[in-house]
Amino acid sequence: MPDNKTIETLDAKTAWLDSLEMPTKRYYRLWIIRFEEFTGLTADEIVKDARMRAREPDDEGGYWEAKIVAFKAWLINTHEPKICDNSATGGAMSIRGFFSYHRIPLKFRKSESRKISEKSRKTEDYLFSLAEVKKMAEVGNLEERYILLAGKSFGLRASDFLKLTRSNLETRINDEPPCSIGRIETQKRHVPAYPFIDIDAHPVVKAILDLRARQGFTKPDDRILRFKNELELSRALKRLADRAGLQVGSKIVCFRSLRKFLCDRLSSHMSESKWKLIVGKHVSESAYISAESLREDYLRAMPETTFTKNFVNIEERVKAIEDLKKQMDPETLKRINELGIQLRDSSGGGKRIEKLLRDQEDDDERQRRKQKCPKGSGKCQKIVDEANLGDLLAEGWKVVATLPSGKIVISNEV
Numbered sequence: 001m002p003d004n005k006t007i008e009t010l011d012a013k014t015a016w017l018d019s020l021e022m023p024t025k026r027y028y029r030l031w032i033i034r035f036e037e038f039t040g041l042t043a044d045e046i047v048k049d050a051r052m053r054a055r056e057p058d059d060e061g062g063y064w065e066a067k068i069v070a071f072k073a074w075l076i077n078t079h080e081p082k083i084c085d086n087s088a089t090g091g092a093m094s095i096r097g098f099f100s101y102h103r104i105p106l107k108f109r110k111s112e113s114r115k116i117s118e119k120s121r122k123t124e125d126y127l128f129s130l131a132e133v134k135k136m137a138e139v140g141n142l143e144e145r146y147i148l149l150a151g152k153s154f155g156l157r158a159s160d161f162l163k164l165t166r167s168n169l170e171t172r173i174n175d176e177p178p179c180s181i182g183r184i185e186t187q188k189r190h191v192p193a194y195p196f197i198d199i200d201a202h203p204v205v206k207a208i209l210d211l212r213a214r215q216g217f218t219k220p221d222d223r224i225l226r227f228k229n230e231l232e233l234s235r236a237l238k239r240l241a242d243r244a245g246l247q248v249g250s251k252i253v254c255f256r257s258l259r260k261f262l263c264d265r266l267s268s269h270m271s272e273s274k275w276k277l278i279v280g281k282h283v284s285e286s287a288y289i290s291a292e293s294l295r296e297d298y299l300r301a302m303p304e305t306t307f308t309k310n311f312v313n314i315e316e317r318v319k320a321i322e323d324l325k326k327q328m329d330p331e332t333l334k335r336i337n338e339l340g341i342q343l344r345d346s347s348g349g350g351k352r353i354e355k356l357l358r359d360q361e362d363d364d365e366r367q368r369r370k371q372k373c374p375k376g377s378g379k380c381q382k383i384v385d386e387a388n389l390g391d392l393l394a395e396g397w398k399v400v401a402t403l404p405s406g407k408i409v410i411s412n413e414v
Contacts, residue, residue, distance in 0.1 A: 013043035016101045031091040032098060034079065038071050043098070050104045065108050068095050069115050085118075092116045126241075126251035128152075128261050134307040136240040137200070146201075146208045146224070147236045151255060152305065153178075154195035155262035155279035158230035158255040159187045167220035169197070170209055177202045178298045186280040193280025196298045200306045230255065265304045270297035381411045 010018065013032055017025050036042055041049070050064050075088040083091065093116065099106050108116070128136075133152060137145050151161060164184075172179045178196035186193050197205055208224060217223075227233065233255040241253045259279060266275035273283045274297055381400060384392060385407060392410055393399075400409040 011042075011044050012047045012102060016043075016098050019101060027090075028094045028097070031094040034075065034091065035071055035095050035098075038074050039067065047102050047104065050099065050102075054104065062107075062109075064099065064104075065106050065112055068092055068106075069112050071095060072116060089117060124251050125257050125260065126246075126248045126253045127264075128257055130304070130307055132241075132244070132246055133261070135244040135246070136237075137307075139243040140240050142204070142207055142211060143225070144236050144240055145204050147233055147255075148240060148258070149201040149204050150197070151233070151237075151258035152261050153198040153201035154181070154193075155259045155266070156184065156193060156195060157186065157188055157259065157280070158233050160184060160193065160280065161233065161255070162223070162225055162227060162230060163187070164224050165221050166209065166212070166217070166224070169205055169224065173197070173202075173206055173209065178295060178302060180295065184280065189280070189282055191280055191282050192277075194278055194294055195280075196278065196295065198298075198302055198306050199308045262305060266298070266301050268304070269301035270294075381409060383407050383409055 013036075016032070017029055020028060032043060036046075039046060046064075053063055069092070072088045072092040075083040075091055076085060096106065096116070133148065136148055140148060154161065156164075164181075168181050168184065172181065177199040179202070181195050181197060184193045184195060212218075212222065212224065225233075234253065237255060237257070238253045241248060246253075263275060263279055266278060274294055276283045278294060278298065397410040397412055400411045
């Protein structure tokens with residue numbers, strides 16, 4: 001960037017452009033050239049006229065504000081070749097930046113600001129269903145599944161998703177899903193996001209971390225994806241959609257569709273300020289809360305955002321164990337109490353819980369083999385499959401409880 005002495009020797013256009021970095025500089029050069037063509041003035045003459053008008057006490061203002069609004073309309077309707085709405089909006093906004101750089105105050109009416117910033121999209125994003133996400137995941141390779149499943153789990157913008165590193169993902173990866181990846185500073189709005197790894201993304205994130213480690217990317221600041229730009233994310237999703245046979249018609253498959261997928265579903269289970277915190281949208285300062293306090297709400301939404309059927313809801317599992325403990329005889333209660341202590345102390349997640357429950361059922365099965373549990377003994381319980389329940393009920397056994405695994409606890413107590 002040139003210093004103040006250098007700026008004094010430069011024309012208004014060059015001084016402004018030299019304050020910018022590439023490729024913005026190249027992009028803005030086109031717009032200032034077109035604005036000079038539209039007004040019939042050079043950049044220096046534009047600055048001189050605007051400053052003169054600002055000094056006139058009787059000037060009501062609005063001249064250059066109206067010129068910028070008219071410039072956008074000229075780009076869309078008159079300029080050859082005609083410019084699309086989105087690009088024309090970018091052109092008008094860049095000219096506002098030119099005036100701002102030269103410290104020339106512009107005061108737009110609300111109607112004028114709306115005309116400058118409004119965009120008329122000719123395309124519509126394709127919105128995935130959960131079943132379609134599952135189909136796409138089944139036909140993708142590891143990197144594609146990471147883009148798909150982590151993308152819809154985090155709800156981040158493409159720019160923020162691309163910059164994720166090992167340190168973002170591996171710190172809490174061994175926690176029970178949904179596990180927080182902590183605070184992510186977003187680039188576009190410069191507000192924090194607090195994403196979670198859901199049960200679908202959990203094994204995929206683990207797998208891609210392992211793959212990157214084998215490839216030599218072991219430093220905390222090593223990026224997970226090596227893509228050059230955000231467009232590659234959308235291209236990967238488009239390939240998955242084609243491979244899965246999705247019929248999208250004229251709609252656009254893009255990475256933004258995953259953000260919309262998550263936002264739509266989270267909004268049904270928590271307040272607006274909470275789901276905006278998760279995906280990195282602006283909220284008032286008073287709405288900021290810790291990532292842990294968001295987990296319960298995210299967990300409640302997860303049945304609608306994930307297709308993995310065997311995910312373990314820790315809170316529900318603990319409650320089920322506590323209810324089961326109340327119905328057990330002293331010997332079984334002792335083993336369940338031990339299991340409960342292990343459950344509360346465990347941070348190993350669903351697989352650890354399933355193993356503990358299997359061990360519990362194996363212990364009961366071994367006890368059943370040691371003791372025939374004669375009818376009428378008044379002290380016997382055992383665990384059976386539902387398929388064997390009918391005959392045992394006919395013999396006088398009573399159902400006590402159903403285990404989380406689906407097996408049945410029965411008793412011959414009278």
